[in-house]
Each structure stands twice: as C-alpha cells, then as structure tokens.
Amino acid sequence: MNIKRISIAGICIISLIAMLCGCQKDTDNKSNTTNTTNTQPKVEYTIGVCQEANNEYHQQILQGFMAGITDYFPENNAIVTTTGADESINTDMICSNYIQANSSLIFTIGENSLLSAHNQTTTIPIIGSGVMDYKRVLNIPDDADNKEWDKTTNMNITGVSSTPNMSDVLSMMIEVTPSLSSVGLLYCPNDPDSIYQNHILEKYLNQAGIPWKEYSFYSPEMSTAAAQELAQYACLECSVLYIPAESSLSEKQDTIRKVALELNTPVVGGDKYIGDRTLCSMYNDPFDQGYNAAKTAYDLLVKDKKPQSIPIIDCSSDSEQKLYVKDICDKMGYTFPKSFKERDEFLSTYKLGSKTTRVEKDN
Numbered sequence: 037m038n039i040k041r042i043s044i045a046g047i048c049i050i051s052l053i054a055m056l057c058g059c060q061k062d063t064d065n066k067s068n069t070t071n072t073t074n075t076q077p078k079v080e081y082t083i084g085v086c087q088e089a090n091n092e093y094h095q096q097i098l099q100g101f102m103a104g105i106t107d108y109f110p111e112n113n114a115i116v117t118t119t120g121a122d123e124s125i126n127t128d129m130i131c132s133n134y135i136q137a138n139s140s141l142i143f144t145i146g147e148n149s150l151l152s153a154h155n156q157t158t159t160i161p162i163i164g165s166g167v168m169d170y171k172r173v174l175n176i177p178d179d180a181d182n183k184e185w186d187k188t189t190n191m192n193i194t195g196v197s198s199t200p201n202m203s204d205v206l207s208m209m210i211e212v213t214p215s216l217s218s219v220g221l222l223y224c225p226n227d228p229d230s231i232y233q234n235h236i237l238e239k240y241l242n243q244a245g246i247p248w249k250e251y252s253f254y255s256p257e258m259s260t261a262a263a264q265e266l267a268q269y270a271c272l273e274c275s276v277l278y279i280p281a282e283s284s285l286s287e288k289q290d291t292i293r294k295v296a297l298e299l300n301t302p303v304v305g306g307d308k309y310i311g312d313r314t315l316c317s318m319y320n321d322p323f324d325q326g327y328n329a330a331k332t333a334y335d336l337l338v339k340d341k342k343p344q345s346i347p348i349i350d351c352s353s354d355s356e357q358k359l360y361v362k363d364i365c366d367k368m369g370y371t372f373p374k375s376f377k378e379r380d381e382f383l384s385t386y387k388l389g390s391k392t393t394r395v396e397k398d399n
Contacts, residue, residue: 088146104330
C-alpha cells in the first residue's frame with residue numbers, strides 16, 4: 037500500500053511538472069511571437085526652414101535641401117516646415133515659432149535668417165546656407181595664436197558656404213589671360229562679402245607671385261564719371277579685373293564693361309549674375325549647397341553628431357561651371373576651350389542639381 041501510494045503520488049508530481057513545463061513553453065512561445073511582431077516606433081524629426089528672401093537663388097538652395105531630405109530620410113520621418121520672410125513675418129518671428137515648437141533642427145537660408153536663429157537658441161542645431169563669411173556673421177574671434185580657422189563655430193551652428201572656390205577663380209583668370217601680370221580687384225567698401233572674397237583671392241595671388249591691386253568704388257552713389265575714371269585706371273594698370281560674387285557693383289557694371297571693352301581688358305565675374313556683363317564668370321549650382329545641408333542634417337539627427345564638430349562646408353568644385361558671354365567674347369577676339377560654356381545657352385538648358393552627386397539609399 038505504501039509503495040503504491042508513493043507511486044501514485046510520484047506520478048501526480050511528474051504529471052504536474054510536465055504540465056507546468058508545458059505551460060511555461062507555451063508562455064515562452066507566446067512571448068517570442070509577441071517580440072517578433074512588435075516594431076520600434078518610428079522616430080520623427082521636425083525641421084524648420086527659415087528662408088530670408090523669395091528669390092531664385094534662395095529657392096534653388098531650398099530645392100537642393102528638399103531633394104537631400106528625400107534621399108537621406110527615405111522613411112519620410114523628417115517633417116519639414118518652410119516659412120519665407122515677407123511683410124507679414126520676419127526672420128526673427130519665423131525662428132521664434134520653430135523654437136517654441138521645439139523643432140529638432142533649424143535650416144536657415146541667408147544671413148539674417150542665420151542671425152535670427154543664432155540669437156534665439158543655443159540648444160537647437162542650426163545649419164546655415166546662403167552665407168559667405170560665417171566668422172563675420174557669427175562674430176567669431178580670430179585665434180589668439182593666429183592659427184587658421186578650422187571652420188568650426190564652437191556653437192550649435194554649422195553650415196555650407198556660398199563663397200566661390202577662389203583657387204578655381206584664379207585658375208580661370210590664368211586661362212583667360214595667358215600673359216597675366218597683375219590683377220585688379222574691384223569692390224565697394226560697404227560690401228563685406230566682396231572684401232572677404234578679395235582677401236582670400238589675395239592669398240592665392242601672393243602664393244602664385246602675381247601682383248594685385250584693389251580699386252574701391254566707394255559708394256553706390258558714385259558718379260558715372262568717377263566710376264569711369266577709376267575703371268580706366270584699373271584697366272590700364274592690370275591685365276585682368278575681378279568683380280566678386282554677389283557684388284553691390286552691379287549698378288556700375290555697365291560703366292566698367294564699356295571701359296573694359298574699349299581698353300580690351302578682360303573682366304571676370306564671381307557668379308552668374310555678375311557674369312552677364314563680364315567676359316567670363318564662375319557658376320556655382322545653389323542646389324549643391326542645399327543638398328549638402330541635408331546631408332549635414334542627417335549627420336546631426338540620425339548619426340547624432342554635434343554641430344560644434346562639423347566644419348563649414350565649402351563650395352564644391354564639382355558644382356562649378358566656367359561661363360563666357362559670346363557678345364563680349366566676339367568683340368574682344370577671344371576663343372574658349374570646351375571647359376567653358378556660353379552663359380545664356382548654358383543657363384537656358386542646365387538642369388538644376390545635375391552636377392550634384394546624390395545618394396541612392398540611406399547610408
């Protein structure tokens with residue numbers, strides 16, 4: 037009896053253990069099934085775009101940025117809000133709205149937009165564009181040991197520069213003027229970006245051993261006669277003249293063009309707008325600025341890099357095109373190699389962004 041009772045008890049115990057194990061196994065299976073069907077919630081990033089002006093240049097930067105966002109955020113988890121300044125809302129108000137909404141990032145187009153964001157937040161990452169001299173705009177001091185700036189801001193700000201590649205500008209000057217002996221740098225003293233470009237170009241000219249001289253068209257109100265006289269001096273003293281990108285000398289360009297043609301002195305322009313009245317000019321695709329800014333947004337938001345550690349990105353040589361004006365070229369008796377394109381023909385057929393290397397997937 038005792039043995040039988042023990043055996044039955046043993047069987048009951050074994051059965052109970054088996055049942056418990058079975059229950060545990062079912063529980064494990066259910067747990068595993070639940071884990072495999074659950075997905076991580078999609079992380080969403082909110083990006084506020086502050087566009088300073090509704091002009092062609094800023095719109096093309098924005099196009100590049102939106103294309104880059106599409107490429108670098110293929111899961112559509114970057115929500116972009118774009119606001120352009122106008123009579124009803126300024127850049128300060130736009131940036132304030134983004135900050136109050138706790139945006140993940142602010143992308144600015146133009147100097148005023150960058151300053152508005154900079155003055156209102158030290159925590160939200162900011163990417164600038166449409167800016168040449170970030171040191172001046174952000175009031176970054178010179179290094180105490182006179183070391184060259186590493187192009188990091190030590191702030192919550194990074195960006196892409198709109199400054200032309202001045203070494204490529206110099207190379208173009210040399211191509212245009214085989215007997216280059218001196219360069220005349222034309223500028224207005226009230227135009228800090230022109231002064232900035234000239235200073236960079238001067239360093240390259242010094243390295244190449246090419247003399248240069250600055251000619252200051254002192255104000256937009258400068259008389260035509262005074263501008264004509266100064267342009268004559270420049271043409272007689274120099275073998276080529278340079279007008280910086282985005283220069284405020286556009287009102288004096290007809291006078292400069294007329295004198296330069298009379299004295300057969302080539303004039304080089306820093307961008308396509310200046311280039312409509314110069315022998316040749318350097319075109320930089322604004323789309324590329326915006327696209328590189330989107331890549332930086334990906335680095336900041338997804339790869340968790342810090343804006344303080346990302347240097348300002350320079351204009352890429354890949355986005356450049358050397359242009360010439362046929363009318364001026366014919367009058368001066370110039371011929372250009374295939375690396376140059378006729379300005380009007382190129383701009384009428386060029387597809388925005390076609391010089392930009394785009395990514396095919398999230399990397």
